[in-house]
Amino acid sequence: MxxxxxxxxxxxxxxxxxxxxxxxxxxxxxxxxxxxxxxxxxxxxxxxxxxxxxxxxxxxxxxxxLNEIHTDLATQGTIDSPARKGKARLAYLYNRYKRVASIAASIAGLTALLVSAILWSVTPKSHNAQIETLSKKFSSLENKSRKQAEEINSLKNSHTPDPKTPEITYSSRGTSFMIDSKGLLVTNAHVIQNATNVAVASNTGTEYFAEVVYTDPVRDIALLKITDKDFKPLPPVPYGFSRKMADLAEPVFTMGYPREDEEIAYTQGYLSAKTGFNGDTLSCQIQISANRGNSGSPILNNEGDVIGILNGRQKDQEGVAFFIRSKNLYNILNEVKGKGKTDTTIQSVKLNTKSSIISLNRTQQAKKIQDYVFMVKVS
Amino acid sequence: MKETVLEQEILLLKGLARNDKKSTEEIYKQHYNLIQALVVNNNGTADDARDIFQEAMVVLFEKARSGTFELNCQIKTYLYSVAKRLWLKKLQQQSRFTEEWNDAGSLVRVDDDLEAHEQKDQDYNLMHHSIQHLGEPCKSLLEAFYFKKKSMQEIAEAFGYTNSENAKTQKYKCLMRLKKIFFSQYKK
Structure with a gap:
């Protein structure tokens, strides 16, 4: 329908x-x-x-x-409930002023955004500015302040029953995908740069808290681990990770979250050059319609192997995008493991080399893959 | 004399069903101390008492809303019976036992109501969990429409959609997502 x-x-x-x-x-x-x-x-x-x-x-x-009445009656002495003290009072005050605090925090966040916007506008544009990273910044400030006004209006009768999950407003987003079904994901380093809070959301919209366990700004790769206790490990990842260099004109496809409604989106293209922007050998060039929010999406070939991670597009040329080759991911994992003393999830991770969706058609492949592609939300 | 007490109680329950603050406050005032004594005398704290009383009030609220409150007992007896059962259950869950049950009030059967309440409580928690996991702007959008009863035009303005048609489409998508999250857990 x-x-x-x-x-x-x-x-x-x-x-x-x-x-x-x-x-x-x-x-x-x-x-x-x-x-x-x-x-x-x-x-x-x-x-x-x-x-x-x-x-x-x-x-x-x-x-x-009920809570309001209880507080009133206890203060009046109509009921014998002791006045709150110590921890209970703190929790009470916290609940009461949480909204105000979160508004204050987002105003602070706005100021920071403004400052960085001003800084950015006066910074001389380097050569690299021709490449646009594809993380999506929610830029409509007007919209934001309207929402705040609404929040302030509803402050009086607001009631948030769960003090353990204070609301976080995420200001930027990208895509990530699982490299280990126990909750280890890869995305671009630029997606999570300056992040204080990171959350990932599955294609069904379920959100999980996550933390950055590794970041490499040079290769533009970051690893995230889902820390949310609600998260249950998925079946093993269906796609493999291929070290091989793809051939020119080889068809590729990707899935990610460029859309405003946070619905997962599929798009396809082909490998257009074996090097990245200005001959960068870490990455390759593809012809694909990538949009903001696609940063960190997996680039897959017909066999269902991940050949790289989407990380940017060329501003002045329609449809030209770049991805970081999967080889880099292998290298990073080896380097990290060699150092020891890292997160145990990384130590135990082994990239899947055999795609289990090799014989499926594209529709079936996409269906299998979508559960492993997560939106990254950053604040 | 008895007639007027009954009438008063019916009025209070009608008010309670509307979430009328005066009626709720009146019931709270009349019965809180009794329930607090029950909990505190049986191995509980004042905070426990508050939780138990408020949960019993929710059970009464639902009873009043459903219109099935038969006044074969007073509000006091009903609240006391519900609170006692809730408190016993909590003690059992925490493996805290009270050696000697200090009991003063009279009791009525509340098994069916408590069973229904347990199911509703689970649904409530599931809905809460689903809404918390929905993310923004969906959460605020749905709350504005379904809870605060804002019009699509107001929502379009507040959330920066170009018109109410766009807001409607967005609301629909958010609702579908919330249903998906809710029902993925509900059937289990």
């Missing part, structure tokens, strides 16, 4: 559930339900979901008023 139809249908279902339909509409809709079991199924699950969501909202509001 077309997306537009789905939107209309969802809207209709919601009006049906909340009883906003006119009797005529209702009758028509009920006939539709009877005639189409798919629609009927959708009404059933959506009703269940909306119920859960509404109750969630009601409980949240109720919890908020």
């Amino acid at each position: 077309h997306e537009h139809d789905n939107i209309l249908l969802t809207e209709a279902v919601e009006r049906y559930i909340s009883g906003e339909m006119t009797p005529d509409e209702r009758l028509h809709f009920e006939n539709l339900r009877k005639a189409d079991s798919e629609i009927d199924q959708m009404v059933v699950t959506h009703t269940l979901f909306m119920q859960r969501m509404n109750r969630y909202n009601e409980w949240q509001k109720f919890h908020a008023s």
Whole structure:
């Protein structure tokens, strides 16, 4: 079904559930339900979901008023609850002022962005400025301050029940993919530079906290490890990692998160030169439509082998992009392991050399790969 | 005399069902100390008491909202029975036992209500978890529409979409993602 139809249908279902339909509409809709079991199924699950969501909202509001009442009555001495002290008071104050603190933090972040924007605008443009790195910066400041205004407005009746997960506003993003299904990912170093918080999100939208365990700005490679306790290891990675140099004109494809709606996107192209920008031998040139947010995406060949990591495009030429060859990843892992004293996840990682999706067609390959490609969010 | 107490309680429950602050406060005022005594006298702290009382209030809230509250007992008896069961369960979970149960209040059967509450509580936590994992701007967008009941036009302006059609498309996508996260756990 077309997306537009789905939107209309969802809207209709919601009006049906909340009883906003006119009797005529209702009758028509009920006939539709009877005639189409798919629609009927959708009404059933959506009703269940909306119920859960509404109750969630009601409980949240109720919890908020209970807490407010408790504090009031305890201060008045109407109930015998002891006034908060020590840790409990701290937690209370933390909850109370958390919003303010996060707004203050994002204002500080804005200032930092502004300062760096000013610095950037006066820095003489070097030769390298012709290459654009593809990490996506959320630049609409106006938008941001509007949101803040909204946050300030809702400050009074806001209620955030889980003090363990303070909200983080991520300001920039890119793509990463698994090199080890236990939670080790690779991305570009420029994606996570200056990061204080890093999170990755799967193609289903589940977000996990992660940390940077290695970064090499020269080769533009960084390794991330998922630290979130909610994360469960995936089955072994389906793609292999190929040391080989790809041939000219060899078809390649990639998956990543260049889109504003954070939906995973597939795109394909071909190898157009065996060296990167200005003869850089670490990387290769491909003809592919890469966009901001694609930084850190895997570049795969027909066999389902990762031949490199997408890291930039040439500003003045449409469709020209560059990737860092997988060979560099092998080198980095060897160097890191040789040094010892590193993260145990890196010590134990062994890159998969045999693609398990070699005999699949492209659609099936993409389906297998998408679970291993994560969005990187940085703040 | 009894008639008026009953009437008062019905009014309080109707208010509670609307999340009317005055009614909630009245119930809180009348019954908190009793429940706190129950918890504190049985190996609990004042913080435990607060948690248990508020959870019992949620059970009562749901009961009042569903309209199935049969006044065969007073609010006090109901809250006390629920709180006692909740506290016993918590003690068991933490392997803390109270040697001698110091019991003062009368009790009614609340098994069915507690069973229903447990399921609702799980759903609540799952929804909370799903929304927390949704990420921005989806989280704020859905909250603005479904919880704060903002119009699509207002949302488009607040989030910087060019028109309400775009905001609607975005909202739809966010909702689909939230459903996907929720249902991936729900069936288990």
